Amino acid sequence: MRAATGNVQKEYLLRTLSFCVLTLVVNILLILFSFRFRSDHSVSLLGFGKLGSIPIRTATAILILGCIGLAGSIAPLVKRLKVEVNVTFYITATGVVSALILWAAVGSIFDMVGLVALSLRLSTPIVLGAMAGMLCERTGVVNIAIEGMMLTAACVGFAATVYLNSLWLGLLCAILAGSVMAALHAFLSVSMITDQIVSGTVINILAVGLTGFIRRSFLVKAKLSRTAILPIISIPLLSKIPILGTIFFTNQPIVFFMMILVVLLTIAFFKTRWGLRTRAIGEHPEAADTVGINVFRMKYLNVMLGGAVAGLAGAWFSLETTGSFDDMMTNGKGFIALAAMIFGKWHPVGAFIGGLIFGFSDALQIIFQIKNIPIPFQFLWMMPYLITMIVLAGVIGKSTPPAADGEPYIKR
Amino acid sequence: MNLLKKLDKEWYRKLLLPLLAIITALAIGAVIIAASGASVIDAYQGLIEGAFGKPRAIAETLVVTTPYILTGLAVAFGFKCGLFNIGVEGQLYAGAVSAAFVGYAVKGLPVFIHLPLAMLVGVLGGAVWGAIPGYLKAKTGGHEVINTIMMNHIMLRLTDYLVKNPMLDPTASIPRTAYIEKTAYLPKIIPAFRLHWGFFIALAAVFAVYFILYKTTVGFEIRTVGHNQSAARYAGMNVTKNFILAMAVSGGLAGLAGANEVLGLNYYLPASFISGYGFDAIAIALLAKSNPFAIIPSALLWASLRNGAGLMQIRAGISIDLVNIIQACVIMFIAAPAIIRWIYRIKAVKAEGGMILTKGWGKA
Structure with missing residues (x-):
């Protein structure tokens, strides 16, 4: 010893x-x-x-x-x-x-308010993705398919916007698309007891094929390449506060949704019956089952809720930022989101802070490029990925996942 | 004869599920083709002819099979140690960059030194890039799935930087490195086709991996760690060492694939070098159930799908992305055999050794 x-x-x-x-x-x-x-x-x-x-x-x-x-x-x-x-x-x-x-x-003047506002905006898909992951993992389902769910949602949301001619319907379709992909993940990993990482990989590959197929078969042929983006909303009175008003209260809808969800999920996880049940399943599914919680139904519900949140994150790319859809436009953000989730120790507020750090490094990189700082831009691009690795290496201290995370539950 | 005897007597049973998975996936593809208003027969005929219709098509399919075998082996080797190496793409880049550098920067060596040297450095480049996440997994518990994906992105940027700055050939019209020396060329098998000796190197790698995994102590340790970490630790095996070693070998195989592409096909490294082999490799390894020999037909299937897709698009007007959907369905059915069993009413013979990779994020 x-x-x-x-x-x-x-x-x-x-x-x-x-x-x-x-x-x-x-x-x-x-x-x-x-x-x-x-x-x-x-x-x-x-x-x-x-x-x-x-x-x-x-x-x-x-x-x-x-x-x-x-x-x-x-x-x-x-x-x-x-x-x-x-x-x-x-x-x-x-x-x-x-x-x-x-x-x-x-x-030249370096706009600090702009930097923080941009960080918040760029952190949106990461925080949402992290919360999507959290919803799954708190019920013991590892979800590395957030990337694929976001990509599918970005594509479907854009296509729906173009065909239905409404941004808000498009947003709804994106959310639905995310949860459909999540339902597949739940089916494979909960019902079929497939290895969850394999199942996630299947969905990621499927998403690349599906979105590419939709883009080239329908969107490109019909010459549909651009649409309007979700409008900027200023909240009356609050947006007049200097600095804070610009950063928090003048934003596009999905940024607001993200901030609301952080608060909502924190309450839901730790103050409601649903949250208690969810966490119980994540820590000890057998025990949860014995006290009469329907483990399978909860797992399906939460994974699909997670997919819906990932869908919202996907819509951020196509409907809130570019107003178009490109192959692989999520660019690994779904995986960075997982790192933010781990950084945040499976807590919405922690994920928010983690997401902000990644958003900040993204924002810095963009501003540096605009300001022509003589650092090769490729190195600036690497920053978020490097930070993710440092975070995972445990610089943040021990981060413990839910005890039954990733373990399939087999009812006896 | 001995080898044949060792092959499972019920080999057809093992083949049944993968075959049904492929057939079912193709059927789903047919539904999608029909739904988008094209002719299923035209599409699949185009797919087959595109892959095997002419000698040139066959040679091109084998050209693609080569990196698929190597990268598939790389992923499979990781699986055997319980590691999910999604970083094959980045490791392939690392190998390509290193091999290209030795290829053009080292001058005046004879062929029999220069070529092996370039390949070796390529392997080393991939191995180093693979060993880092292995080390991080073993020492800090950082999950290799995320770390390898992050390292893919980092390598992509690094390659872009290197090719556009220190390694740039200023006389070229596109951003690329200089051509490698003639002494580093991997020779072609038949002069008229692009198929090169890398194909045979890949086949040799299959045997080498089989030998390492099943005939050496090193392989035994790696498989034991992959099977049951705590048992391996209890038996006095060094889990840390095996993680790093397995990831290094896996990365080395990917690096060899990258080196092959540069030394056998392009003879230079372009900045926009997007292979996509690394991601398909996961599917190939899953389809082959990580069996080194099964990697060969599995890689061939993927290569023919990739190569035939072009003609399919021309013949039937179906986007080449359909192939990706079919591939995703194949692995979905492979990963969840219960679906196939349910469709075709096949009884499970016995508990098939499924591989469980998911062990949370922090637990090493």
Whole structure:
């Protein structure tokens, strides 16, 4: 036993040490980077909407960030301070991102409100996808088919909009399409006891074929390529609040739906009978069954609800953003959503924060490209994916899935 | 004779379900064709002729079969260790980039050194790209399904960057690398066709994988870990090592596929190098139930579907995406044999060893 604990301790020490060395190097680079701006007295301009902009001396600000990070990276080595390596990681990551923003803000105003608003908008499909995954996994069904459900919904929603000539009917059809695909997932994994990852993969492949077929057989032939997008809605009074009004209360409908769903699902999961039953099935289906909960019906219900939410996320791509449909337009967002779900520890609010981080990195990449920051854009594109991997590697600490997640339930 | 005896006596029973799955999927395809107002016979005739109608068509089908065999093997190898490697696409890119680099940057070597070197580096590139998610799975419990997908996206961007910047051939009209040296060419089997020796390399890989998995201690350990992790750990096997090794071999096979494409077909690497082999590979491995030898017919089927689709589109005006739908149905029926059994009223013989991959996200 003693040898085992010794090993664990050694591994823990090694992890701490390697993290510290890594962040140390990054922060030293950050400090060196600050000297780049020393000679020409650069000033960064951070804009805050109508409240005007704040000028900051670039070199000094980055130097301070680097020094804070440096202190943060040494802190875990001092036992008395009891600083976790995760904190170190967050400090350094925040420092690096802030430094990049300061760099982009040199000379021209960097619109901070716009950045946050864009992050929220881009996080929408990820947060919705994460909640879709959560609905499934809280009842013990792993769903890696969110990507496929979103793609199908994006396509069907667009086609329906074009043929029925109504955006709102299109939105409805997208939601339905998502839940139809989810019903297939439930059928395969709950009734047929197929491996859930295999079943999810089947749906992902099917979605690519189906949407491609619909696009090339109907949409392209009929020369239907574009439609209007869902309108921006400003909530009266609330949208007049400076900064917050622009970010939260002036948006397109699906963004609002997303924010409402976060609140709604939090209440539903933890305050209602349905939520208690759902969580019971996810943790211990046998026990849930013995007290008279219909496990199969609940699984079907929740997986299809998840599909509906994924459908909403899919509609975001075609009906709220581009007003068109392209092959593979969901671009891996469904998988990033799963990472956001894990990051959020299977909690809607956590998923919202996780989704925001991904949306933020996406938004940064777009703004950097517009601002012509001399980092190859391919590397900026990689950011969300890299962050996903870092998140999964457990920088966020232990994230425990529902106990019966992914295990088929066989009634005895 | 010994090998034949070892083949299950009830081999036809094993073949029955996959065959029925394929037939049923084709029937569903026929319904879709008919529903969209085209002729089913024209479409399927086009599909078959497109794949096997002429010697050139056959050769082209085998050209596509080559990467399918290798990538299918890659996924199957992961399955054997209980790992779901969706990152074959990215590993294939890694192999292609590495092989292309050695192919054009290293000059003045004789063929018998340059060609194997380029292939080896390609294999290594794929292996490294595959080993990373293996390591992450073993050390941090980060699920390989998500990590490999993320690494696909990262590799896609990285390849795009490399080909458009440091590896760019400035004299070319499209963004691509320079042509590889003649000494790194993988020779063609028949000069008139594009089919190259990579096909035989892929066949050799099938035997090699079979040998590793079933005739060596390494393979035994990998299969044991795939079967029951805790039992393997209890027996003193190093699960971490086996995860990394299995993913590295899997990635290496994918890397070999990528190297083959560059060294045998294109002789350069274009920036817009979209293969799609990596995703079909999952289906191929599932259809073959991860049996190395079954990968060959399985890959051939997929290649003929992919190759025949073009003529099908011309003959019947059916979008080539129909093939994807048929393929998805095939694996759906393979993954859920109960559907097929229900349709054709076949009794289950005994508990078929299904593979359970889903083990949550955090649990290693």
